[in-house]
Amino acid sequence: MSDYNRATKEIDFGEIPVNVIKSVQTYIEKHNLGDILANPVMCTVSTSEKLKKGLFSGAGPKLLVQTAILTDRWLILADNVDQNALYIKSMQLRDITVEDYEKNSFYKMIPDTGMNVNGRFTDASELGSIFLPLGKDATGEKFKSALVEAVQKAKV
Secondary structure (H helix, E strand, C coil): CCCEEEEEEEECHHHCCHHHHHHHHHHHHHCCCCCCCCCEEEEEEEEEEECCECCECCCCCCEEEEEEEEECCEEEEEEEECCCCEEEEEEEHHHEEEEEHHHCHHHHCCCCCEEEEEECCCCCCCCEEEEEECCCCHHHHHHHHHHHHHHHHHCC
């Protein structure tokens, strides 16, 4: 069982909170990415709440709210950790690979739900890996499928 209770809901692009969209736009301008938000395919908000185990909740953030914007060519993530500053990450779909975490060998040791994303991120000079948390719910599964399909199309 995961250390987090995760839930994912789909939202329309226009429903992305103003503070998140402003942070994303600032990030886009800083990195001269152009109009990468032009063709949104799916937008989600995933909430990960740390489960208390015993008297203490253990290491890691108590609350992570991640807004994911999937376009036809980009994945943009906005992480809000414990209601602090937003951390923005982006990657071109053609530069990444994705894998359902539940199909990874680590799942047996540390059960969780989401996607492993590997490849080149916009503001990184080397290849990297991140875990994209998703709820084990209909929207989480829908986003997994949409992301895999979008990555495959971007590589054609």
